[in-house]
Amino acid sequence: MVKIHRNIIICLLLLVSTANGFGQGHLYSEVTFDRSKVYVGEPVEVSIGIYTSTWFTKGVNFGNIKVNGAFSVYFRSVASSKRVNGKNYSGVVAIYNVFPYDNQDLEFPSLELNVETPNEGDSKGVRRTIKTNPRKITVKPVPNNYKSDQWLVSTGVTVQESWQGDLNNVKVGDVIQRRIYRNAYRTVSELIPPIHWDSIENISLYPTRAEIKSEKTKTSISASRSEGVRYLFEKEGPVTLPEIAITWWNPRQNKLFKRTLAARTIDVLPNPDLGMLESVRDSLQIAQTSSQENDSEKVAQTIFGLSLKQFLTYLFIALILLLSIYKFLRWLLFKKGLLNQWRRKKAAYLISETYFFKLFLSKVSDKNNAVSLTALYEWIDHLELSEPTIDNLARNYGSKNFLADLDNIEKSGDFKVIDQLHHIKEARQNYLKQRNSPDQNTSPNWINPSSFS
Known part of the structure; x- marks a missing residue:
């Protein structure tokens, strides 16, 4: 008896497996x-x-x-x-x-x-x-003759440089701020390397916090990075701020590009009030330390820029609203039957003549004749014609010029959809005017998956 039951179970499993495979x-x-x-x-x-x-x-x-x-x-x-x-x-x-x-x-x-x-x-x-x-x-890997810490892959980079302070009148103890902005295409902000600020004799450097951002559309992405440094001039005399080279590899052209920000020589003038130098240095150091501490505190104590209390309050309110909206939509869709109505209308539309004609027009705009021709026949298949062909459409609903063009095309064999688009639109208008009953060949089950993406 046990053996019989076991054989029955095995057969059922095989049937289920076969069904799933089909x-x-x-x-x-x-x-x-x-x-x-x-x-x-x-x-x-x-x-x-x-x-x-x-x-x-x-x-x-x-x-x-x-x-x-x-x-x-x-x-x-x-x-x-x-x-x-x-x-x-x-x-x-x-x-x-x-x-x-x-x-x-x-x-x-x-x-x-x-x-x-x-x-x-x-x-x-x-x-x-x-x-x-x-x-x-x-x-x-990054090629051996390139610096890995400055490696950037992009189809194009724009660079802007700005200065804050009078470069022509710099005295000991003065602070000049330099900022460099880069915008790179086809990359993300995390991959834009930081600027390497070279140390300079008789100048103290205090880098500022970098600002990064990525921007995306449906077809492209770009990223930006803005960062700066404060120069504290500590001794009089000429000093040179070295050039900064910005490089990137363009994968489309398989070539390295370089943009150089030129070096600047500044003649630092004496300052009789040298006592202020230590004060400025301390202020810059405190500002830099405070900025770093604030960054770490924000990371540790905030969520999406909100305090923990604010975040929990907003979260609670959002959950109440979502629950209320969910209950209302459930009542509206299921109790009132709107969901089934929408599904039936959506399904009917997605196999209708109107849908396939709009689909055909979108393919024509791509200017790919083979794809446009396929879309044209798909639309014609959804018309109530005795024969689903372009000739039949032209004979019954087209103009004389349409028929004449088709005769010429038959001789040349070169049918370009976009050249006949105005004739096709005119034939469709005549077809819609003469049609006595709506299209009944609809199925309630098709939903276009791309409409949910």
């Missing part, structure tokens, strides 16, 4: 790089794609990705389609930039992503977990 057969993932070998600090564009031969009934959330030894920055998600082994797949691709900061190879980790998609031939979404394979990124 369900995953229409779903796959891929991770691609725009390059596999980079220098320290050089970004790698990583594209993570999830594809299905059916559709996604819920949006795909890629989230933040941690790569050991590198900074990772999320840019955007885009809808995509592929044809693999004669089969059409649609999906969503998330684009990240990975910036290695260690002189060692990276491993882009394996990811487990939760998606919801129906099996082929079914319409009910099934929750699944799909796993990507880890990928290796080779990191090249």
Whole structure:
């Protein structure tokens, strides 16, 4: 009896395993790089794609990705389609930039992503977990003839220098402040190296706190670093503030660039009130120490710039508001049925003629004729035509000029979508005017995953 039960359980497990294998057969993932070998600090564009031969009934959330030894920055998600082994797949691709900061190879980790998609031939979404394979990124060290502590990889750097004080009238005990601002493209602020301030005879140097910032759009990233130093002039006579060289490696041009801030010679004048020199020196030292202590206190005693009490108060208020909003939305969406209404409308729209025509127009704007032509036929497939072809659309709803152009194109074989766009728009208007009933070929299950990214 026990043996029979065991055999039944094994058969059931095999059936479940087979079903899961079939369900995953229409779903796959891929991770691609725009390059596999980079220098320290050089970004790698990583594209993570999830594809299905059916559709996604819920949006795909890629989230933040941690790569050991590198900074990772999320840019955007885009809808995509592929044809693999004669089969059409649609999906969503998330684009990240990975910036290695260690002189060692990276491993882009394996990811487990939760998606919801129906099996082929079914319409009910099934929750699944799909796993990507880890990928290796080779990191090249800083070349031997370059200083590693001044190494910066960027497609372009702008440098600005400012001075505070009268450089033409400097006396012993005077303080001149110098500030250097750098803005670098295609990097993060953490990778911009600090300025190295050379020691100067008869001058005391007091560096100020650096200010760093990164700015990102959906397609680009840049970073800035601003830092300065205070020069205390302690003896009279000519002194030279040495030049400062700013270098960066441009990976697109495979070339090192250099911007030099010229040296300055200052004739320091005598000061009869030498007693003030010690006072100024002490003040600068106290200011520098106080700034460092304040920085450490802020790190230790604040959260997002707030005291612990303020943070907890705001957190409590935010939780109460979120709970209230959650209850209201739950009542509105489920009790009132707005969620199901929205899903039905969304699903109907995403297989409608209107949606595919807008999609076609967006592809035409990319000026890729092959992609535009594919999008055109996808739109025509959603029209109520006896034959889903451009010729049939032109014969039934197009103008004489449209038909004449198609005759000429048939002879030349050169069909450019953008040249016929005005004819296509005119034919669509005629089609919409003559159509008696709305499109009924809708499915309530499709949700475009890129709309949730």
